[in-house]
Amino acid sequence: xxxxNPDIQARVNQWLTPTFDTETQQYIKGLLVTNPAELKExxxxxxxxxxxxxxxxxxxxxxxxxxxxxxxxxxxxxxYLKEQFPNQIIKVAIAFDCRHNSKELAQLVAHVFSAxxxxxxxxxxxxxxxxxxFTLKYLxxxxxxxxxxxxxxxxxxxxxxxxxxxxxxxPPQDAEIINEIKRVAYSEINFNAQESLINYxxxxxxxxxxxxxxxNGSFKTEQKAKDALKIVxxxxxxxxxxxxxxxxxxxGYKQVHxxxxxxxxxxxxxxxxxxxxxxxxxxxxxxxLAEKVQADIVIGTDPDSDRVGVAVRxxxxxxxxxxxxxxxxxxxxxxxxxxxxxxKIKGKEFIGSTIVSTPMMKALAQAYQVECKIGxxxxxxxxxxxxxxxxxxxxxxxxxxxxxxxxxxxxDKDAVTATLLACEIAAQAKxxxxxxxxxxxxxxxxxxxxxxxxxxITKKGIEGANEIEQMMFDARQNPPKIINNSKVIRxxxxxxxxxxxxxxxxxEQIHIPKSNVLIYxxxxxxxxxxxxxxTEPKIKFYISVNTTLQNIASFKETEHLLExxxxxxxxxxxx
Numbered sequence: 001x002x003x004x005n006p007d008i009q010a011r012v013n014q015w016l017t018p019t020f021d022t023e024t025q026q027y028i029k030g031l032l033v034t035n036p037a038e039l040k041e042x043x044x045x046x047x048x049x050x051x052x053x054x055x056x057x058x059x060x061x062x063x064x065x066x067x068x069x070x071x072x073x074x075x076x077x078x079x080y081l082k083e084q085f086p087n088q089i090i091k092v093a094i095a096f097d098c099r100h101n102s103k104e105l106a107q108l109v110a111h112v113f114s115a116x117x118x119x120x121x122x123x124x125x126x127x128x129x130x131x132x133x134f135t136l137k138y139l140x141x142x143x144x145x146x147x148x149x150x151x152x153x154x155x156x157x158x159x160x161x162x163x164x165x166x167x168x169x170x171p172p173q174d175a176e177i178i179n180e181i182k183r184v185a186y187s188e189i190n191f192n193a194q195e196s197l198i199n200y201x202x203x204x205x206x207x208x209x210x211x212x213x214x215x216n217g218s219f220k221t222e223q224k225a226k227d228a229l230k231i232v233x234x235x236x237x238x239x240x241x242x243x244x245x246x247x248x249x250x251x252g253y254k255q256v257h258x259x260x261x262x263x264x265x266x267x268x269x270x271x272x273x274x275x276x277x278x279x280x281x282x283x284x285x286x287x288x289l290a291e292k293v294q295a296d297i298v299i300g301t302d303p304d305s306d307r308v309g310v311a312v313r314x315x316x317x318x319x320x321x322x323x324x325x326x327x328x329x330x331x332x333x334x335x336x337x338x339x340x341x342x343x344k345i346k347g348k349e350f351i352g353s354t355i356v357s358t359p360m361m362k363a364l365a366q367a368y369q370v371e372c373k374i375g376x377x378x379x380x381x382x383x384x385x386x387x388x389x390x391x392x393x394x395x396x397x398x399x400x401x402x403x404x405x406x407x408x409x410x411x412d413k414d415a416v417t418a419t420l421l422a423c424e425i426a427a428q429a430k431x432x433x434x435x436x437x438x439x440x441x442x443x444x445x446x447x448x449x450x451x452x453x454x455x456x457i458t459k460k461g462i463e464g465a466n467e468i469e470q471m472m473f474d475a476r477q478n479p480p481k482i483i484n485n486s487k488v489i490r491x492x493x494x495x496x497x498x499x500x501x502x503x504x505x506x507x508e509q510i511h512i513p514k515s516n517v518l519i520y521x522x523x524x525x526x527x528x529x530x531x532x533x534x535t536e537p538k539i540k541f542y543i544s545v546n547t548t549l550q551n552i553a554s555f556k557e558t559e560h561l562l563e564x565x566x567x568x569x570x571x572x573x574x575x
Contacts, residue, residue, distance in 0.1 A: 004040060011043040011062050019187045020068065027060050044462060049178060053168065055149050055158035055536075058101060065157045067108050071189040073159055074109050076181030077143065078116035083180075085142055093121040093139060093201075095132035096147035097239050097304040098265035099157050102126070106147045109159075111193035124202040126265055128239045128305030130414035131209045133166040135201070137409075138208055148304040151276035152536065154268050166411035167383025171513055209416075210243065214251045216407045217420030219338050225431035226252045230295040231423060234259035234286040236275040237266040238303035243416050251420050253427075257293050259286050269303070276302055277309025278402050280321055287311060287319050297426045297436070301415040306379075307402040308415035310422050312436040315555070325358035325452045326440055328398035331418065332361065333443050334425045335396040335406070336368040345370060350389070352382040352397030352405075355494070355517060356529045356542040360443075360450040361397075367447060370395065376494070376515045377531065379403055383411035400452065400542065441555050449549040451562035455541040455575045456533075468532045468539045475518055475530055483522060484569045490521035526569065543569055 004012065012032070016025050031039040042061025047054050047069055054073065058065045081090050092113050096106035103126070110120045121139055123132075129146050136144040144162035152158070161169045161177070169177065231248065233256055235241035241263050248256050262271050262285060269275040272282045277300040290298045290311070298311035298319065311321045322330070332351055339345050350371035353361040365372030371392070375381030377399065386394045386408045398404035403413030406421055426436050444450070459467045479491055481502070492499045494517040497510045518530045529542040545565045549558050 004036065004043075008040055008043050012039065014186070015043075015060070015062075015068075024060055024068075031060075041461060049161075049169070049174060053146075053158055053160035055152060055156060057155050058157050065105070065159070067105070067191075068186055068189070070105055070109060070159055071112055071191060072184050072186060073161075073181055074112040074145075075116070075189045076184045077161065077177055078113060078118055079184070080177050080180040081118065081142055082116070088142075090118045090143075091121065091139065091141040092118055093123075093132060093135045093141045093144040094147070095123045095127045095129065095135070095144075097129070097149075098126050098237060098267050099147070099149060099303065100154065100267040101157060102147045102267070105157065106145075108191070109145055109147070110198050111191055112189065114194040114197040115190035115192045117194070118197065120198045121201050122198055123205075124200045126239045126242065127202075127206075128243055128416055129160070130306055130410045130412055130416055131205065131243065133162060133410045133412040133414075134209045134212060135205050136162055136164065136166045137411075138205065139201075146304065150304055151274065151278070151302040151307065153274070162412075165383065165387050167387065168378070168380035168412065170380050170384045206243065206246075210247050210250055212409050213243075213247050213414075213417045213420060216409055217247075217417040217424065218251055219334075219421075219424050219428075221252075221424050221427045222431065223252055225427040226423075227254060229253065229297065229423060229427040229430060230255045230257070230293060232257045232259065232286050232290040232293065232295040232298045233419070234262045234283070234298075234300045235265075235305070236272060236277070236282060236300055236302065237262055237264065237269045238275060238301060238305060239265065240301040240305035240415060240419075241265065243305070244299075244301065244419055247416055247420055248423065251423075253423055257289060257295065259289055261285060277307055278324065283309055283311060283321060290319055296430055297423065299419050299422065301419070302402075305415045306413040308404065308418045308422070309402055310436075312426065314437050315441075315552075320437070322436075322440075323452060323454075324398070324400040324402040325360070325450070327402065327422070328353070328400070328404055329358065329360055329364065329443060329450075330425060330436060330440050331398065331404050331406075331421055332396055333364055333439075334421070336364060336370065339395055340368060344393075348391060349393045349395050350385070351395050352385050354378070354381065354399040355492075355512070355519065356531060356540075357398070357400040358450050358452055359527060359544060359546070360447060363447040363450075364443075374512075376512060376517070377401075379405060379411075379413045386411065400454065438552070441549070441552050444549045444555070445551065448546050449558055449562065450544060450546040451559065451566065452542065452544045453566045453570075455543065455570060456538050457540075457575070458536075458538050460537045464537050468537075471539055472516060472518070472530065472532060479518075479520065480573075483520065483526070483528065484565070484572045486522040486524040486526060488520050489523050492517075492519040492521070494518070526565075528569065528573075541573070541575055545569075 096102040149156035
């Protein structure tokens with residue numbers, strides 16, 4: 001039997017005490033004999049909150065999602081809520097997705113909250129994450145939880161925490177809650193539910209959410225245009241099947257073809273390798289159905305329905321999947337135009353994006369004379385912008401990882417309303433004899449042709465985490481001076497909160513919360529961001545290049561030049 005290091009052994013020994021149930025203890029004893037390597041992975045650290053909350057593999061151990069790690073979170077959160085809202089009736093809302101154990105874990109979380117005299121509003125069955133964000137404000141709750149691991153593989157689950165405004169945790173609450181959780185001993189978790197404090201919610205909230213989504217995502221599209229639009233939709237076995245078809249129906253769209261094989265919620269995601277609309281393979285069945293019915297637009301959402309993938313027909317009438325940056329640009333430009341036409345732009349409006357998303361968002365903001373606020377990766381930072389600047393009106397915003405938010409009635413990325421918005425844009429374009437794709441090209445002609453690509457490298461386990469850490473260390477200590485024959489003229493280090501002009505050595509402060517991100521700015525306008533994922537064992541490289549585009553006729557040639565430029569950067573950086 002392989003000996004464990006003392007720290008890991010101490011964690012294991014704690015889980016062999018009577019605080020933990022017999023089944024848990026027996027399982028650990030078995031691993032000690034049969035699979036000490038797995039035991040090491042399960043106990044070598046505590047699961048941490050990342051950009052999307054706490055996410056991990058389900059199983060026994062401190063580095064796993066289970067009744068004790070989530071119980072500890074919930075007990076600590078309960079303690080914190082009581083400190084923050086003394087002498088108040090505290091209310092929390094809880095939703096969950098299609099994953100294995102999500103319903104049981106949501107029930108367990110509800111039990112711990114209720115055991116701490118906190119009133120719980122628990123969805124009766126799976127629901128989209130944006131509906132939980134909406135519900136928080138609708139029911140005037142103090143806090144909300146979603147049990148989801150978004151688009152991660154089937155063995156994962158997670159725990160997202162939302163605050164009063166409907167947004168995910170941000171400073172200072174996140175650090176304060178983490179410290180409160182750390183102070184909780186496993187023996188202090190109160191699992192003794194007060195059933196009288198648990199309220200089950202469902203249909204009434206669905207109706208309210210759909211009504212709000214239709215109101216915020218509709219833009220005076222003529223019914224004739226809606227009737228003419230052919231839509232293919234897939235929920236990828238996730239939660240959006242409970243809401244999106246009905247939302248489209250109530251908005252007046254009749255030609256909605258659902259991918260039947262992927263309509264049933266299933267935590268195994270049997271028809272896809274990954275239930276992530278960022279992955280082209282995930283939309284394969286939807287694209288096949290779209291060709292069969294000659295659809296104009298394809299929509300696919302991830303398991304908890306916050307990310308949305310969109311495919312449209314290109315200049316050759318072939319279906320192509322828009323990347324997250326392209327979808328965000330089209331949606332933002334459309335919203336800006338609507339606001340302008342309605343004379344709603346008064347100088348107190350803004351759009352939101354992230355440091356690793358397309359710089360084209362800034363170009364759009366400048367053209368419409370609104371502010372573009374840029375934050376860290378994750379929609380919690382866009383929600384924080386709305387909270388921090390109540391004097392400004394939020395129009396919309398997104399990030400490259402297929403997330404978009406329309407207005408502020410939901411304070412997280414919202415695939416439900418974004419789906420409706422995409423259909424509104426497609427329907428209006430088709431009625432005018434154009435298309436979403438053509439609209440995108442016209443935006444490139446007007447504002448500059450920006451092309452992005454994401455390179456994601458997976459490094460699993462303890463060794464993988466160490467490799468990623470070393471890669472970021474090397475990138476900081478020995479940054480390149482030239483990439484693809486273009487000088488690196490500026491380096492932004494969000495961990496040090498510093499931006500350095502490499503030509504004159506001048507350093508300025510970055511006034512954004514610290515994060516493990518590096519961005520290289522090149523003389524030719526290229527931007528390259530390096531960032532370890534906060535929720536997956538990956539390191540990501542975000543590459544953005546740009547040039548001018550004269551006309552639609554030169555689009556393909558110019559796009560090829562930009563793609564070739566990105567290929568050369570990848571080769572030069574040995575990615």
